[in-house]
Amino acid sequence: MKENNLYKNPYLPEVVLIERVTTETPDIKTFRLLKTEGSFEHLPGQFMEVSVFGVGEAPISISSYAGKAGYIELSIKKMGMVTSALHDLRFGDKIGVRGPYGNSFHIEWIKRKDLLFVGGGIGLAPLRSLIHYIFSNREDFGRVTILYGARTFQDLVFKDELFNQWPQKKDTQVHTTLDMGNDDWKGRVGVVPKILKELKLKPINTVAFTCGPPIMIKYTLETLEELGFPDEDIITTLEMKMKCGIGKCGRCNIGDKYVCLDGPVFTLKELKDLPQEF
Amino acid sequence: MTTMNSNNLSINIPPLILKKEYFQGFLEAIKDKYELYIPSEEDGVTLIREYSSGDKLSENYFNVSLPIRNLFFPQEEILFKFSLKENYNLEEKEMLSRERVIFGVRPCDILSLSLLDLVFESEKKDSYYLNKRDKSIIIGLGCVAPQESCFCTSFGVEPGKVIGADISLTDLGENYLVEILSLKGESLVNYCSSIFSKAEERDFLRGKNIQSKTRELMPSRLESEAKPLNLEKYFESPEWQKLAETCLGCGICTYLCPTCHCFDISDKRWLEEGQRFRCWDSCMFSDFTLMTSGHNPRINKKERVRQRFMHKLSYFYNRFSEIACVGCGRCLKYCPVDIDITRVIGVFKDEGK
Numbered sequence: 001m002k003e004n005n006l007y008k009n010p011y012l013p014e015v016v017l018i019e020r021v022t023t024e025t026p027d028i029k030t031f032r033l034l035k036t037e038g039s040f041e042h043l044p045g046q047f048m049e050v051s052v053f054g055v056g057e058a059p060i061s062i063s064s065y066a067g068k069a070g071y072i073e074l075s076i077k078k079m080g081m082v083t084s085a086l087h088d089l090r091f092g093d094k095i096g097v098r099g100p101y102g103n104s105f106h107i108e109w110i111k112r113k114d115l116l117f118v119g120g121g122i123g124l125a126p127l128r129s130l131i132h133y134i135f136s137n138r139e140d141f142g143r144v145t146i147l148y149g150a151r152t153f154q155d156l157v158f159k160d161e162l163f164n165q166w167p168q169k170k171d172t173q174v175h176t177t178l179d180m181g182n183d184d185w186k187g188r189v190g191v192v193p194k195i196l197k198e199l200k201l202k203p204i205n206t207v208a209f210t211c212g213p214p215i216m217i218k219y220t221l222e223t224l225e226e227l228g229f230p231d232e233d234i235i236t237t238l239e240m241k242m243k244c245g246i247g248k249c250g251r252c253n254i255g256d257k258y259v260c261l262d263g264p265v266f267t268l269k270e271l272k273d274l275p276q277e278f
Numbered sequence: 279m280t281t282m283n284s285n286n287l288s289i290n291i292p293p294l295i296l297k298k299e300y301f302q303g304f305l306e307a308i309k310d311k312y313e314l315y316i317p318s319e320e321d322g323v324t325l326i327r328e329y330s331s332g333d334k335l336s337e338n339y340f341n342v343s344l345p346i347r348n349l350f351f352p353q354e355e356i357l358f359k360f361s362l363k364e365n366y367n368l369e370e371k372e373m374l375s376r377e378r379v380i381f382g383v384r385p386c387d388i389l390s391l392s393l394l395d396l397v398f399e400s401e402k403k404d405s406y407y408l409n410k411r412d413k414s415i416i417i418g419l420g421c422v423a424p425q426e427s428c429f430c431t432s433f434g435v436e437p438g439k440v441i442g443a444d445i446s447l448t449d450l451g452e453n454y455l456v457e458i459l460s461l462k463g464e465s466l467v468n469y470c471s472s473i474f475s476k477a478e479e480r481d482f483l484r485g486k487n488i489q490s491k492t493r494e495l496m497p498s499r500l501e502s503e504a505k506p507l508n509l510e511k512y513f514e515s516p517e518w519q520k521l522a523e524t525c526l527g528c529g530i531c532t533y534l535c536p537t538c539h540c541f542d543i544s545d546k547r548w549l550e551e552g553q554r555f556r557c558w559d560s561c562m563f564s565d566f567t568l569m570t571s572g573h574n575p576r577i578n579k580k581e582r583v584r585q586r587f588m589h590k591l592s593y594f595y596n597r598f599s600e601i602a603c604v605g606c607g608r609c610l611k612y613c614p615v616d617i618d619i620t621r622v623i624g625v626f627k628d629e630g631k
Binding site: 007008010053247248275 | 571
């Protein structure tokens with residue numbers, strides 16, 4: 001920090017270590033990051049601005065909650081320049097991060113309630129931070145139902161958790177579906193909203209969380225409404241083009257809300273009050 | 279912000295007179311101690327430029343072509359440098375350490391800084407902008423005549439009277455009336471106090487008279503004070519499409535607006551080193567909100583035109599209780615297809631009746 005500046009520079013990333021890289025799918029990898037000093041502190045639902053120096057910066061949601069272990073995980077789909085450069089990095093490499101930024105899932109408000117997670121593709125990543133939080137504070141929450149889908153078997157993320165770890169948790173059901181099955185797949189086949197309808201869940205004392213591709217979110221929201229979930233009990237996380245992450249650069253707004261400050265977590269009730277421009 | 283909020287209770291200097299024959303000497307004296315910027319003319323264009331000895335203040339300028347924000351939030355600004363080796367060696371850009379004086383800022387542009395302060399001071403504070411604000415002493419110059427495109431009075435600006443700067447100057451013809459508005463202003467005046475003389479009461483009264491006269495010369499672009507418009511209810515109005523049909527999407531309105539603050543952040547790299555910089559960006563460009571996935575929430579010009587006006591007139595007000603317009607008139611003066619924000623305000627005011 002330069003002596004003659006009174007303000008902490010909010011644009012300066014911290015250089016952190018890639019401690020582990022897990023290949024989830026052909027185009028999604030999970031990066032576990034550690035600070036060289038101190039540990040990460042964040043709330044489920046927040047995001048980071050991730051830097052590959054010389055390439056650029058991109059906002060990425062935190063896909064883990066590790067509490068005192070002090071690391072974070074980012075599950076990243078290879079899409080543009082920054083995410084492609086990230087995919088070339090390995091264990092031991094260093095990257096820059098700023099954050100955590102954004103609001104978070106409203107933990108206090110969902111305590112003792114039953115929870116339904118509806119995810120598609122890479123959209124399970126931000127939900128996973130809350131799922132981790134719940135499983136590490138299991139007694140505070142009611143039943144957990146996780147419905148997750150992807151196009152094919154190889155597109156499923158977090159397979160070990162989906163098939164081995166989460167189904168073992170107390171009062172927890174995991175339903176996995178594929179848009180396209182194959183001969184080896186014995187599970188459900190069909191798009192997420194269709195399966196959601198078939199599960200015939202009751203909305204009583206239940207809060208639903210959803211994230212996935214825009215088209216999946218659209219039909220999932222409709223289905224949840226049909227099932228009788230009130231708008232304030234349907235929660236999603238949004239993506240918008242973002243640069244600064246701190247409410248200055250002016251591009252992630254939807255009406256008078258900034259996704260980087262007021263989001264990325266919104267209830268359906270809040271979304272309905274916004275201009276339909278996202 | 280110290281400039282905007284420093285109370286003037288402890289300022290003891292009465293109004294002063296600066297004789298125009300001493301004006302150049304005043305600039306030279308400032309230059310000895312401070313970095314100095316003044317409105318000067320080159321090739322017929324008046325901009326606030328760094329002063330070097332002998333430069334002349336642009337005569338009879340109404341306002342400078344580029345808004346004052348350029349000096350606080352430059353069109354392109356390096357944020358930090360890095361090497362591409364092991365630990366990247368992030369090197370923050372050197373902040374301003376020397377104080378600087380910006381002379382001749384008009385009342386509308388001074389108001390624009392207080393609006394930018396709201397953005398750059400909120401939440402995580404923008405160190406680059408605030409450092410430049412802290413290190414700047416602003417000498418405002420009241421307008422004696424408005425331009426045809428001016429409508430600052432609709433936003434509470436008294437065009438002849440400087441508010442929110444560190445020092446106010448009023449053109450009395452042969453002299454300037456000098457009023458000190460902040461402690462920073464006081465320190466500058468104390469530094470070159472011998473150049474001023476005490477203002478007589480008649481000078482002061484003449485100054486006050488001139489300060490209130492400019493308002494009477496204003497063209498009547500908007501009938502009255504602009505009120506925050508609840509534009510949300512006009513989100514689906516066909517007026518946006520009509521505006522979009524003429525708009526070229528050139529972005530000049532956003533580049534010349536003193537309150538626009540949108541920017542892009544990007545990296546440049548050479549072989550083993552690079553830098554991260556930010557530069558002005560514009561909501562009028564289609565890639566402004568284009569995501570890597572290909573999804574673009576503001577894909578058509580209609581949505582982008584609507585965003586610009588709604589951000590200024592509605593969204594900004596909802597967040598900060600101020601309208602993000604100061605009535606400087608640059609956007610309507612320089613728009614190649616004559617899109618006029620005062621007409622837009624008028625249309626929705628009428629629809630609201």
